[in-house]
Amino acid sequence: MSDAAIDRSGTLEVGRLAVGSIGHHAGGWWGMMTLIATEGFLFVYLEFSYYYFASHYGREWLPSELPSFRLSGPGTVILILSSVAAWWGERGGKSGSRLKLLAGLFIALVLGVVFVALQLREWSDKPFTLASHSYASTYFVVTGFHMAHVIAGLLALAVLILWSGLGYFDRARFAPVSIGIVYWHFVDVVWLTVFVAFYVTPYLR
Amino acid sequence: MAVEQYEKIPSAVVVSEELRRRLHRIWETRPGLFGWIATVDHKTIGIRYIVTAFAFLVAGGIEALIMRIQLAGPEQRLISPEAYNQLFSMHGITMIFLYALPILSGFSNYLFPLLLGTRDMAFPRLNAFSYWVYLASGLFMYASFLIGQAPNDGWFNYAPYSLKPFNPGLNMDFYALGMVFFGISTTVGAANFVVTFLRNRAPGMSINRLPIMVWGTMTISVGILLANPAVSLAFFLLWMDRQFGTHFYDTAGGGKPLLWQHLFWIFAHPWVYIIVLPAMGMVSDALPVFCRRPLVAYTLVILGTITTMVLGFGVWVHHMFATGIPFLATSFFSGASFIITIPSAIAVFAWIATIWTGRVVVTTAFLYFASFIAMFTIGGVSGVMTASVPADLQLHDTYFVVAHIHYVLIGINLFGVLGAVYFWFPKMTGRMLGERLGRWNFWITFFGFNLAFLPMHWTGLLGMPRRIYTYPENVGWTSVNLTTTIGAFILAVGILLLFINVLVSLRRGAVAGPNPWDAPTLEWAVSSPPPPYNFAVIPVVASRHPLWEDRLEEASGRSSIDRGLALDHGKEILATSVIDARPDAVLKMPDDNPWPFVLTLALSVLFTALLLHWWIVAGAGAAACVLAILIWLWPRAELGQKEGAAYE
Numbered sequence: 001m002s003d004a005a006i007d008r009s010g011t012l013e014v015g016r017l018a019v020g021s022i023g024h025h026a027g028g029w030w031g032m033m034t035l036i037a038t039e040g041f042l043f044v045y046l047e048f049s050y051y052y053f054a055s056h057y058g059r060e061w062l063p064s065e066l067p068s069f070r071l072s073g074p075g076t077v078i079l080i081l082s083s084v085a086a087w088w089g090e091r092g093g094k095s096g097s098r099l100k101l102l103a104g105l106f107i108a109l110v111l112g113v114v115f116v117a118l119q120l121r122e123w124s125d126k127p128f129t130l131a132s133h134s135y136a137s138t139y140f141v142v143t144g145f146h147m148a149h150v151i152a153g154l155l156a157l158a159v160l161i162l163w164s165g166l167g168y169f170d171r172a173r174f175a176p177v178s179i180g181i182v183y184w185h186f187v188d189v190v191w192l193t194v195f196v197a198f199y200v201t202p203y204l205r
Numbered sequence: 206m207a208v209e210q211y212e213k214i215p216s217a218v219v220v221s222e223e224l225r226r227r228l229h230r231i232w233e234t235r236p237g238l239f240g241w242i243a244t245v246d247h248k249t250i251g252i253r254y255i256v257t258a259f260a261f262l263v264a265g266g267i268e269a270l271i272m273r274i275q276l277a278g279p280e281q282r283l284i285s286p287e288a289y290n291q292l293f294s295m296h297g298i299t300m301i302f303l304y305a306l307p308i309l310s311g312f313s314n315y316l317f318p319l320l321l322g323t324r325d326m327a328f329p330r331l332n333a334f335s336y337w338v339y340l341a342s343g344l345f346m347y348a349s350f351l352i353g354q355a356p357n358d359g360w361f362n363y364a365p366y367s368l369k370p371f372n373p374g375l376n377m378d379f380y381a382l383g384m385v386f387f388g389i390s391t392t393v394g395a396a397n398f399v400v401t402f403l404r405n406r407a408p409g410m411s412i413n414r415l416p417i418m419v420w421g422t423m424t425i426s427v428g429i430l431l432a433n434p435a436v437s438l439a440f441f442l443l444w445m446d447r448q449f450g451t452h453f454y455d456t457a458g459g460g461k462p463l464l465w466q467h468l469f470w471i472f473a474h475p476w477v478y479i480i481v482l483p484a485m486g487m488v489s490d491a492l493p494v495f496c497r498r499p500l501v502a503y504t505l506v507i508l509g510t511i512t513t514m515v516l517g518f519g520v521w522v523h524h525m526f527a528t529g530i531p532f533l534a535t536s537f538f539s540g541a542s543f544i545i546t547i548p549s550a551i552a553v554f555a556w557i558a559t560i561w562t563g564r565v566v567v568t569t570a571f572l573y574f575a576s577f578i579a580m581f582t583i584g585g586v587s588g589v590m591t592a593s594v595p596a597d598l599q600l601h602d603t604y605f606v607v608a609h610i611h612y613v614l615i616g617i618n619l620f621g622v623l624g625a626v627y628f629w630f631p632k633m634t635g636r637m638l639g640e641r642l643g644r645w646n647f648w649i650t651f652f653g654f655n656l657a658f659l660p661m662h663w664t665g666l667l668g669m670p671r672r673i674y675t676y677p678e679n680v681g682w683t684s685v686n687l688t689t690t691i692g693a694f695i696l697a698v699g700i701l702l703l704f705i706n707v708l709v710s711l712r713r714g715a716v717a718g719p720n721p722w723d724a725p726t727l728e729w730a731v732s733s734p735p736p737p738y739n740f741a742v743i744p745v746v747a748s749r750h751p752l753w754e755d756r757l758e759e760a761s762g763r764s765s766i767d768r769g770l771a772l773d774h775g776k777e778i779l780a781t782s783v784i785d786a787r788p789d790a791v792l793k794m795p796d797d798n799p800w801p802f803v804l805t806l807a808l809s810v811l812f813t814a815l816l817l818h819w820w821i822v823a824g825a826g827a828a829a830c831v832l833a834i835l836i837w838l839w840p841r842a843e844l845g846q847k848e849g850a851a852y853e
């Protein structure tokens with residue numbers, strides 16, 4: 001079929017256009033980018049608070065026993081693997097395999113839950129509480145904010161599993177899955193910055 | 206299913222009555238309560254924003270008048286110090302958050318799709334949501350008056366006064382939670398403007414053909430996305446300090462009161478540009494209409510707008526010169542504050558040149574815009590004065606700063622808005638605002654404002670500190686204060702005349718017709734008020750001034766208004782590419798929808814419960830929010846989110 005010329009001078013021709021939500025044409029994809037931008041800055045300000053205290057007070061502000069990699073190390077690896085699983089599932093879904101999509105999302109979800117469990121363990125092992133001093137407050141609030149984002153991401157993954165299982169998507173109508181998964185990647189990348197702030201920089205002094 | 210199934214070639218047609226009827230059926234909001242709650246029409250939402258923001262302007266104005274009566278003479282005891290604290294705090298909060306940005310969001314909401322040649326915002330439901338949350342969070346903060354515990358630490362709310370030991374009531378909790386709540390509205394609104402700007406313009410409307418107010422709103426929306434988290438976080442941490450004994454701001458536990466000031470001003474200095482750049486944009490678009498020529502230096506004005514916003518992120522410490530931070534830091538931020546005046550001044554020169562080289566038609570709107578320029582200059586100069594550290598150490602926390610903020614806020618927000626009301630009222634209502642009453646309205650407002658605030662610079666130089674509820678007799682502040690009080694009341698009369706003019710003109714104003722000012726941009730190509738679908742066919746744009754093409758020689762072709770894409774298979778709009786606005790996709794738009802309203806109710810329950818420590822109710826409210834979001838986002842075939850439904 002031929003293209004439609006829509007103005008008289010014929011400078012503008014319109015060919016076949018995607019209808020509805022398709023990939024990066026979808027409004028939702030662009031909306032997610034704005035959400036990621038603003039949430040990214042939320043973490044910039046959270047970490048600003050941490051570095052502000054750290055640079056003003058120096059070593060004595062940090063706990064005498066520096067944060068350890070025992071749980072946070074494996075947790076970080078698990079979160080990265082979870083992102084990989086989600087990416088693999090998304091690729092499967094785009095090539096038309098609902099099975100791979102479901103498997104990928106499910107593995108990502110399970111790994112995400114393991115991360116949460118490790119993190120809860122780490123929290124309960126701490127010798128201080130939220131109200132002990134400003135380091136403790138900062139630690140719990142920043143990791144808590146991240147945890148809240150992980151939980152939001154897990155909810156999104158769970159819902160995507162449900163919708164995919166109900167057969168809502170096919171190879172082309174797939175935008176909600178991609179939008180959800182890019183959020184999950186974001187949550188994982190943010191963890192890396194939190195991890196660097198609390199677990200790595202104290203050793204770099 | 207393959208991708209091709211989800212594609213089609215949209216048909217291009219000439220506008221017909223039949224098409225208009227069909228589009229009307231598709232786009233109109235159903236009458237009745239449901240339609241009232243569920244409407245997603247950007248024009249309705251825009252007007253709601255404007256009306257609500259004016260209501261808050263009146264509330265904030267009444268608070269100000271009470272303060273001015275109290276300060277009219279020395280040693281008055283009309284209101285208690287505590288009541289005075291609450292009044293000046295709520296006055297600032299109201300004007301800066303509940304009036305100044307929402308009024309601009311209202312105009313942008315109403316105008317964006319019309320200026321861009323499309324049928325709605327990118328996310329219509331989100332648009333409704335941002336309005337409802339704005340209203341709910343405003344009422345939430347105002348509810349504090351009902352129990353006599355309104356915020357009382359100024360809009361900037363410095364720690365440690367805002368901490369529990371010094372401020373044990375609910376006052377600060379209303380403010381802290383209210384601002385987190387309000388931040389949701391601002392953020393989603395900004396996201397909507399950004400995506401609409403990037404994706405939903407008429408074909409051919411490349412980024413160098415956009416009205417300036419579109420650029421202004423785009424710029425500040427990015428600014429909001431990046432700045433707003435700072436203040437939401439600052440208030441959240443304050444709330445944590447108050448409720449759960451964390452130590453962010455109290456020195457005893459290793460916190461730092463200055464952390465508050467940093468987080469607050471990192472947000473709040475960008476914010477002062479956020480609440481003026483769209484108003485400057487409106488002036489840049491509307492003023493040239495009354496000069497009968499295009500704006501001078503279009504590109505420079507846009508670059509100035511963007512540069513101002515970018516630099517606006519680097520000057521926040523000029524609010525903290527008096528806090529004892531290192532000399533190097535104050536010098537750096539002082540320098541940055543001087544530099545920022547350069548991009549801001551570009552627009553001023555462009556407006557003056559436009560007036561100078563144009564054929565001026567004096568209307569009430571023009572008078573507002575012209576005085577806008579004058580007041581911008583005064584406010585800019587007082588800003589530069591305080592940007593110099595030694596001067597600021599003297600002027601900080603005096604009435605000089607109060608004069609500065611009012612010249613910028615009233616001068617470059619309110620006066621621009623009032624001009625915009627005169628300019629776009631005919632589009633919104635189909636009737637002209639009365640010019641005769643308009644002149645009275647303008648001159649009284651203008652006179653009252655300057656009588657109130659020009660002498661206030663002097664009050665500050667005489668050393669009168671801000672935020673004092675009364676002053677002694679023998680310090681020589683009496684006559685300036687009395688003058689200010691008289692001016693404030695005259696200003697109030699001026700604003701009252703506007704409301705009278707609106708009410709009278711709604712019934713008896715002259716019928717406007719589509720383009721009463723003979724203006725060049727797309728909103729004037731449709732009827733006044735516009736039909737629910739805005740444009741019967743999606744226009745094709747060939748220049749910056751589609752309706753002036755026959756007299757300006759700037760177009761590469763001719764814009765096409767009555768022939769274009771019909772997009773009439775359900776609610777549809779066009780998605781276009783970011784830079785040059787080539788057609789990219791057909792988007793399916795949502796119908797009237799109650800979930801934004803329901804989600805707002807759930808959020809209101811959540812925030813109220815947090816305020817009152819009803820933790821179980823708060824949990825239920827949060828669960829209700831998750832549920833409402835889930836239903837809202839549930840994939841729908843008619844929105845093209847679910848497999849199935851082939852086209853063609």
Ligand code: HEM
Pocket residue numbers: 361477478480481523524542543545546549584585586587588589591592593597600601602606609610613614617
């Ligand atoms: C030429 C550009 C500007 C410069 C150099 C400037 C500079 C300053 C400085 C240095 C202060 C701090 C004074 C003090 O507290 O000692 C200040 C305060 C303030 N400015 Fe500006 N300003 C400019 C434009 C604006 C604009 C456009 C707005 C808003 C519409 C604005 C709103 C405010 C407000 C609200 C405050 C008071 C903050 C408070 O309550 O303490 N300024 N300005």
Ligand SMILES: [Cu+2]
Pocket residue numbers: 473474477520521523524
């Ligand atoms: Cu500032």
